[in-house]
Amino acid sequence: MTLSRRSVLAGTAALSAGAAFGFTIRTASAAETLTGVTYLPPSYADLAYGSQGFVDFVTDNHADAVTIDFYDSGRLLSADEQLPALRSGTIDFMFHTTSYITRSLPILGITGLPGVVGPLYENPDRLKIGSPLFELINTELNKQGLTALSLGGGIMEPEFIWSTGSPGIRTLEAIDGKKIRVVSFEATKAIEDFGGAAVRIPSSELYLALQRGTVDAAVANISTINGRSVQEQIKQVFTVPVTAYGIGIFVQTDRYAAQPDAVKSAMQAGAAWFDENSAKTANEDYYEQQYWPKFRESGVEVIEPDQAALDRFAEVSANVREAWIQEVGEEVGKKAIALAMGESA
Known part of the structure; x- marks a missing residue:
């Protein structure tokens, strides 16, 4: 568009009038x-x-x-x-x-x-x-x-142990000698402490890994199981909270x-x-409301650990927590655990 002398003068006059009446000229700022x-x-x-x-x-x-x-x-x-x-x-x-x-x-x-x-x-x-x-x-x-x-x-929700076969992993003792998929360092240490072989496998490969017997079980959140349709390969889930x-x-x-x-x-x-x-x-x-009811209806057996098993798991996993404390520093680590457990720090 070509600006004429008249339009420039008109615009200048409008700005001057605005200033005379106390109007503030603002430019819009982009987000x-x-x-x-x-x-x-x-x-x-x-x-x-x-x-x-x-x-x-x-x-x-x-x-x-x-x-x-x-x-x-x-x-x-x-x-x-x-x-x-x-x-x-x-x-x-x-x-x-x-x-x-x-x-x-x-x-x-x-x-x-x-x-x-x-x-x-x-x-x-x-x-x-x-x-x-x-x-x-x-x-x-x-x-x-x-x-x-x-x-x-x-x-x-914590990650549990989802296993194939029969009887599968139904107790902490059954972890011994099994090949178990993990992701986090914390889960790796916990599984190894119970004699399992921790195998790092991405969720995209988990279905085939279970189907082919590359691993016997998986430590996973229910979201991973559902998102990858892994429940089609799973017989039971042992709901000990390994990690999260x-x-x-x-x-x-x-x-x-x-x-x-x-x-x-x-x-x-x-x-x-x-x-x-x-x-x-x-x-x-x-x-x-959605995933657990669907899994139970499909035949996945849910095995809940008793208090003795939970206490045993916490006891054996103490060295995982200790290793983490040493990594972040004793003062910070102990304070964080105390706060997570609801204790004063």
């Missing part, structure tokens, strides 16, 4: 665009509920401040690539399961310690935003330049702190929604 990722696909409806819900909440309520460019299913980054990308500033935030990154961020191991995850799962408030345990975790994460905006308001995980929203501390206040307010509001709904919805609406 900040933040890039976020998760490796989990939408088919994991229980786990995706929280991450997609966070994105939707921020978009619906704070579109003037933030535009979110969100990639699920590893479309932008694989699970192993997410943390390096966050640290380098390639992405602005990530959703990640804690069990995947405890080797890089040891303090997150508190969400998967044998003998601790049972009480922590039953008392989700101990991990909510602002709780002493949540603040302790962030103090340690901050030392590595990272911050958790939320850890989902609690951990997901949470799903957190992680940001680079300095990069996040430098964002405009409106952006931080939007992200914090979204994190509060995530904290209230992520773990709670997965554990109650999906697991209790």
Whole structure:
């Protein structure tokens, strides 16, 4: 479009008139665009509920401040690539399961310690935003330049031992000599302490691994079993809480702190929604009401350990907790465990 001398003069006159009457001329500022990722696909409806819900909440309520460019299913980054990308500033935030990154961020191991995850799962408030345990975790994460905006308001239902064959794994003693799929370091140590051979297999390969006898059993959350249709290969599940995980929203501390206040307010509001709904919805609406009834109807036998078995598991797994304490530091480790167990620290 060509501007004539008359139009320029008219525009100048309008600006002058506006100034004369005390009007303020403002320019609209574009919303900040933040890039976020998760490796989990939408088919994991229980786990995706929280991450997609966070994105939707921020978009619906704070579109003037933030535009979110969100990639699920590893479309932008694989699970192993997410943390390096966050640290380098390639992405602005990530959703990640804690069990995947405890080797890089040891303090997150508190969400998967044998003998601790049972009480922590039953008392989700101990991990909510602002709780002493949540603040302790962030103090340690901050030392590595990272911050958790939320850890989902609690951990997901613990990972149990799902086995094929007959009789399968129905007791702690039956672990001895079995090849068992694991993911986390904490689960690996626990299984090895009972004489099992821990085999690291991604969930995408678990169905065939069980079908072909590559492994005899799997330590897994019910979400993995359902999401990969592994129940088709499973005969029984021994519900001793071997390990667990949470799903957190992680940001680079300095990069996040430098964002405009409106952006931080939007992200914090979204994190509060995530904290209230992520773990709670997965554990109650999906697991209790949908997945477990379906599995029982399909013939999967649920074997619950008695108190003696739980005590024995906690006793034998003590060295796993001790190894973790040495890794994060005695003061921090003991304090974190005490807080997770509901004790004063």
